Amino acid sequence: MILFKSIEWKNFLSTGNSSNKVLLNKSSTTLIxxxxxxxxxxxxxxxxxxxxGKPFRNINKGQLVNSINGKNCLVTxxxxxxxxxxxxxxxxxxxxxxxxVNDELMNQDAAAKDYQKILExxxxxxxxxxxxxxxxxxxxxxxxxxxxxxxxxREVIEDILDIRIFSIMNQLLKEKVQETKNEIANIETEISxxxxxVESQTAIIKTISDAKADNIRSIQTQIAxxxxxxxxxxxxxxxxxxxxxDLKDKTTSQEQIKEDLKKAGQLxxxxxxxxxxxxxxxxxxxxxxxxxxxxQDISEEYKEAILKDLNVKLLEQNGKxxxxxxxxxxxxxxxxxxxEIVQQIADKNIELSTKNSSITVLNRQxxxxxxxxxxxxxxxxxxxxxxxxLKELATEAMDKIKSKTSLLEHRNIEEVASIxxxxxxxxxxxxxxxxxIMNKLINKYLNAMDAYIHFELDEAFNESVKSRFRDDFTYxxxxxxxxxxxxxxxxxxxxxxxxxxxxVNTNLLLLDEIFDSSLDTAGTDYFLNLMNTLGEHSxxxxxxxxxxxxxxxxxxxIKFEKRNDFSVIATN
Numbered sequence: 001m002i003l004f005k006s007i008e009w010k011n012f013l014s015t016g017n018s019s020n021k022v023l024l025n026k027s028s029t030t031l032i033x034x035x036x037x038x039x040x041x042x043x044x045x046x047x048x049x050x051x052x053g054k055p056f057r058n059i060n061k062g063q064l065v066n067s068i069n070g071k072n073c074l075v076t077x078x079x080x081x082x083x084x085x086x087x088x089x090x091x092x093x094x095x096x097x098x099x100x101v102n103d104e105l106m107n108q109d110a111a112a113k114d115y116q117k118i119l120e121x122x123x124x125x126x127x128x129x130x131x132x133x134x135x136x137x138x139x140x141x142x143x144x145x146x147x148x149x150x151x152x153x154r155e156v157i158e159d160i161l162d163i164r165i166f167s168i169m170n171q172l173l174k175e176k177v178q179e180t181k182n183e184i185a186n187i188e189t190e191i192s193x194x195x196x197x198v199e200s201q202t203a204i205i206k207t208i209s210d211a212k213a214d215n216i217r218s219i220q221t222q223i224a225x226x227x228x229x230x231x232x233x234x235x236x237x238x239x240x241x242x243x244x245x246d247l248k249d250k251t252t253s254q255e256q257i258k259e260d261l262k263k264a265g266q267l268x269x270x271x272x273x274x275x276x277x278x279x280x281x282x283x284x285x286x287x288x289x290x291x292x293x294x295x296q297d298i299s300e301e302y303k304e305a306i307l308k309d310l311n312v313k314l315l316e317q318n319g320k321x322x323x324x325x326x327x328x329x330x331x332x333x334x335x336x337x338x339x340e341i342v343q344q345i346a347d348k349n350i351e352l353s354t355k356n357s358s359i360t361v362l363n364r365q366x367x368x369x370x371x372x373x374x375x376x377x378x379x380x381x382x383x384x385x386x387x388x389x390l391k392e393l394a395t396e397a398m399d400k401i402k403s404k405t406s407l408l409e410h411r412n413i414e415e416v417a418s419i420x421x422x423x424x425x426x427x428x429x430x431x432x433x434x435x436x437i438m439n440k441l442i443n444k445y446l447n448a449m450d451a452y453i454h455f456e457l458d459e460a461f462n463e464s465v466k467s468r469f470r471d472d473f474t475y476x477x478x479x480x481x482x483x484x485x486x487x488x489x490x491x492x493x494x495x496x497x498x499x500x501x502x503x504v505n506t507n508l509l510l511l512d513e514i515f516d517s518s519l520d521t522a523g524t525d526y527f528l529n530l531m532n533t534l535g536e537h538s539x540x541x542x543x544x545x546x547x548x549x550x551x552x553x554x555x556x557x558i559k560f561e562k563r564n565d566f567s568v569i570a571t572n
């Protein structure tokens with residue numbers, strides 16, 4: 001419960017530098033009187049200004065400063081909430097906004113608007129609209145509950161039932177839902193990027209694998225070609241070996257022919273020597289008639305006989321020489337043929353060696369190629385690195401997908417919560433529960449003020465009014481006095497409901513000029529009787545011009561009057 005204890009103001013509206021102070025919990029009923037312009041209603045503006053930073057009536061903030069003094073406008077209000085004592089000091093020229101809790105000043109680091117939020121949401125737990133619906137009634141600038149739009153009516157009810165928290169939660173939830181939607185949109189973008197990265201990395205791995213496979217296939221093709229070439233060359237080698245073997249077979253008589261040629265040469269040499277000897281003897285006997293050794297004459301008969309015999313021998317020897325030359329020529333021809341074959345063998349051996357070298361080179365190339373294939377197969381460094389990257393990217397993508405799934409679950413929960421927190425959800429269920437109580441209390445207070453009508457609010461806070469004869473009416477169809485009774489009944493109902501809910505439970509009630517125009521004598525009596533039933537913890541202040549008629553109806557009276565153009569309290 002908020003127990004308002006006192007309010008004090010100076011240089012506020014018509015009040016000068018000498019402050020006016022009103023004890024708010026001194027009397028259960030207090031009548032505030034005074035002539036027009038003497039400051040009766042100033043207490044309403046001071047009360048609202050101190051708590052909410054704006055006056056009750058439609059007055060600009062700058063106009064709250066006393067026009068004569070022009071500065072040091074100051075309002076101080078004190079109240080208790082449970083064991084805690086609060087004091088609010090608010091001023092203009094200079095601007096002051098201080099909150100004291102148990103005589104200790106709250107941290108001044110916060111901005112004024114944050115200070116106001118703390119005051120309304122954490123301390124008072126009510127706002128200006130609700131305060132003016134539950135604590136204050138009357139005045140030209142005040143809009144009664146039934147004259148508020150349906151949306152604002154609902155706000156008042158939500159504050160009284162202490163369910164505005166659901167609206168705050170709903171707003172926060174809407175923001176959270178939007179944040180979640182944004183996060184889902186962002187995560188979907190990230191997932192798309194991650195998938196693209198995975199696809200790109202997969203393509204890289206495929207490119208590397210394809211290149212590796214292409215390289216292996218190329219080398220395998222080279223090996224196949226080399227093996228074909230080896231096979232072909234080996235076939236040529238085999239042919240050469242056979243040809244060389246055949247040729248070698250043809251050279252088996254080479255040594256014998258060489259031996260025969262040697263022997264023939266030797267024999268030819270001996271024959272030539274014999275021929276030469278014969279020719280020398282023939283020449284000797286042809287040129288000499290005397291023996292050089294014995295100096296005897298050589299007879300012609302002897303010479304002829306000797307020459308004849310030598311010519312026969314010479315002829316015989318020349319024949320043998322010719323025959324031997326023929327044999328030698330034949331042997332030489334055979335040897336030349338064999339030499340040609342030997343040269344062919346040599347040429348083929350060179351060709352064979354070349355082809356064997358080619359086969360050796362090709363075999364080495366095949367071995368190297370096979371080793372290269374094994375190296376390529378075993379060398380997985382690059383592809384392993386890329387696969388690790390792919391795994392990391394895939395893991396990242398899966399994490400983001402999991403995050404999206406989690407966000408979707410959160411969104412589903414938030415959507416369910418949003419349905420519950422909407423006006424049609426929990427709040428409507430609570431309002432629906434309290435509506436019968438509200439309507440019962442309104443009609444109770446109406447009956448207490450001799451207003452015999454049946455008044456009922458629906459879930460949209462639209463009214464239906466029936467007379468005792470069951471005629472249908474609306475709030476707008478009633479007279480001002482009847483409207484005032486409805487407004488008072490609703491006010492008391494809200495206070496009773498707030499007290500039940502312990503939401504806007506306060507001792508203070510201010511009624512501005514409700515007796516002066518709207519309520520007739522009977523209505524006034526009914527209301528005074530009703531006012532006295534509010535309890536010992538209620539402090540009701542009534543502002544009125546009818547002091548002479550109401551003076552004896554109140555336990556305390558405060559009179560405002562003008563002195564030297566300043567409003568002061570004459571009686572308290």
